[in-house]
Amino acid sequence: SSDLTLFFGAVAILAAVMQSLSLVRRSLGAARLRVLLRHFSSLPPPHITSVQTSVQTAAAKYPTKFRYTLDNNVLSPDQRLFYEENGFLVLKHFVSGKDIEEFRSEFERICKKEVSVPGLLTLRDVAILNTEFVPDQKAITKIEYFQANEVLFRYCTLPQIMKYVECFTGPNVMAMHTMLINKPPDAGKKTSRNPLHQDLHFFAFRPADSIVCAWTAMQKMDRSNGCLVVLPGTHKNALKEHDYPEWEGGKNIFYHGIRDYDVTLPRVHLVMDKGDTVFFHPLLIHGSGMNRTEGFRKAISCHYASADCHYIDVKGTTQENIENEVLEIAKKRYGVDSEISLKDLWAFKARLVKGKRTHL
Numbered sequence: 001s002s003d004l005t006l007f008f009g010a011v012a013i014l015a016a017v018m019q020s021l022s023l024v025r026r027s028l029g030a031a032r033l034r035v036l037l038r039h040f041s042s043l044p045p046p047h048i049t050s051v052q053t054s055v056q057t058a059a060a061k062y063p064t065k066f067r068y069t070l071d072n073n074v075l076s077p078d079q080r081l082f083y084e085e086n087g088f089l090v091l092k093h094f095v096s097g098k099d100i101e102e103f104r105s106e107f108e109r110i111c112k113k114e115v116s117v118p119g120l121l122t123l124r125d126v127a128i129l130n131t132e133f134v135p136d137q138k139a140i141t142k143i144e145y146f147q148a149n150e151v152l153f154r155y156c157t158l159p160q161i162m163k164y165v166e167c168f169t170g171p172n173v174m175a176m177h178t179m180l181i182n183k184p185p186d187a188g189k190k191t192s193r194n195p196l197h198q199d200l201h202f203f204a205f206r207p208a209d210s211i212v213c214a215w216t217a218m219q220k221m222d223r224s225n226g227c228l229v230v231l232p233g234t235h236k237n238a239l240k241e242h243d244y245p246e247w248e249g250g251k252n253i254f255y256h257g258i259r260d261y262d263v264t265l266p267r268v269h270l271v272m273d274k275g276d277t278v279f280f281h282p283l284l285i286h287g288s289g290m291n292r293t294e295g296f297r298k299a300i301s302c303h304y305a306s307a308d309c310h311y312i313d314v315k316g317t318t319q320e321n322i323e324n325e326v327l328e329i330a331k332k333r334y335g336v337d338s339e340i341s342l343k344d345l346w347a348f349k350a351r352l353v354k355g356k357r358t359h360l
Contacts, residue, residue, distance in 0.1 A: 068168070068209055068235070068281060075167050087235030088270075088280035094160060095216045095275045103300055104218060106151040107180050111140050117149045119349065141192075146178045147351040153178070156302040156353055161214050164279060165304045168212035172307035172355030176205070176346065183226050183297040186290040192226060195257025196287040198234075199303065201242040202256075202322055203282060204314050204343040205360060208239075210306035211282045217272040218298035225297040226288045228270040228278065231261075235281035241318040256322060261285060305350075307358045311343035 068087070069080045075089075083089045109115045110122075121144040146152040155161070156175045165173055186192040200208050221227040242256040265285075270278060280286065282303070291297050314323050323342035330336040330345065350360050 070167055070170060072167055074163055083279070083281075086230075086232040087284040088230055088232070088278055088286075090270060090272070090276060090278045091164070093273065093275050094277035095155075095158065097274060099155070099158065100216070100218050100275060100300075103152055103155055103180065104298065106149065107143070107182070107298075110143060110146075110149070115149070117143075117146055119145050119148055121145050140182060141184050142179060142181050144177070144179050145349050146180065147175055147349065152180065152300070153351070155216070155300050156304075156351075161277065161302075162354060165212060165214060166354075168279070169210055169304050169306040170308065172358055173353045174305050174307050174309075174357065174360045175302050175351045175353050176203070176211075176305050176349070176360070177303040179299075179301050181297075181299045181301070183288070183291045183299075185294050185296070186292060192291045194226075194255055194288045195245045196229075196231070196261065196285050197242060197255075197257050198239055198283050198285055200239050200282040201319060203303075204319070204323070204341070204346050205305055205309045205311050207309065208282050210309050211303065213280050213282065213301055213303045214277055215280070215299060215301040216277040217274060218300060219274050221270070221272045221297060221299070223269050223271075223289060224291075225293045225295070226291040227272060228286055228288050229267050230270060230280065231265045231267055231285040234265065234285040235283040237283065239283060239318065243321060257287070258285065304353070305360060307352065307355060307360050309360050311347060311360070314342055 066080055066084055068084050069075055075083070079089055106115070110117060110120070122140050123142040123144070124140060147156075153175070156178060162173065183192055199213060200211070203211065205211070215228070240261065241259045243259055244255070245257040272278070314320055319342075326342055326345065327336075327340065330340075336345075347360070
């Protein structure tokens with residue numbers, strides 16, 4: 001009798017423990033869902049339509065150790081979890097309208113050749129390459145490497161941006177790559193698209209987890225004018241092979257795209273307001289669609305890296321094709337020595353933003 005009493009008592013205790021564990025699991029599942037819903041709740045309705053796929057991608061266990069973000073009490077636990085699982089993070093109304101207008105005005109001065117910027121690369125869409133334009137912003141679809149222009153470089157040093165950049169890079173921060181994108185109205189050949197790609201394909205420095213891009217909308221962006229599209233969670237995968245897409249309308253210089261990827265992966269179109277800023281990992285697959293409007297769509301960005309990163313030799317890797325192309329253009333435009341490498345060019349372009357230049 002006493003043995004039976006002990007047996008049934010043990011069964012009752014075990015049942016209670018199992019019920020408690022079930023409640024804990026349900027609670028954790030609900031918590032993960034709330035993380036995603038809170039992140040997207042501040043975004044406009046068109047963005048929320050993509051949450052269904054994002055939830056499926058981001059729903060994962062709470063990590064025992066964070067890999068992609070640092071412990072500096074800036075990111076909230078929800079923000080850290082979201083970036084860890086998705087590889088990007090959108091912050092609303094992050095850069096002031098006053099700052100954006102200053103950057104816009106300086107871009108226009110550069111386009112009109114009122115300002116000369118050493119080392120600046122200016123690009124035009126292949127569809128309008130041979131069209132005669134007066135020297136203004138309609139002739140230029142992108143400028144890169146504006147580190148030598150103090151007005152535009154101020155974007156890279158904005159305190160609110162640097163505060164978050166250090167969550168990914170640590171205290172020693174280098175500005176490696178800068179852009180102001182002026183996506184033109186599509187000329188009917190779909191050349192205003194930017195193919196899906198990983199930014200790490202262009203970089204001769206590592207590790208990838210110590211690199212982050214800050215990308216700010218200079219105006220309202222949605223699918224009509226070619227907003228960013230991202231594939232959540234793809235930052236956890238390896239660098240893929242890139243090359244020019246086989247598009248009939250032509251190809252824009254340096255617009256390499258991924259050769260092979262899973263087309264069934266969920267996508268999220270980032271509908272953004274003026275001043276909204278997205279931070280994303282260099283392995284995150286992303287791109288942008290056509291600009292179907294009559295106006296130019298503008299964004300400004302900077303890729304940051306920890307100064308503790310190191311340069312790599314890309315010869316013999318899938319990145320060799322971009323090195324060959326970059327060096328060929330550098331020879332033609334700037335007469336650089338044929339003995340230099342891609343990592344030499346990155347070392348020349350890099351500029352310290354904060355802390356010490358330890359390696360890069």
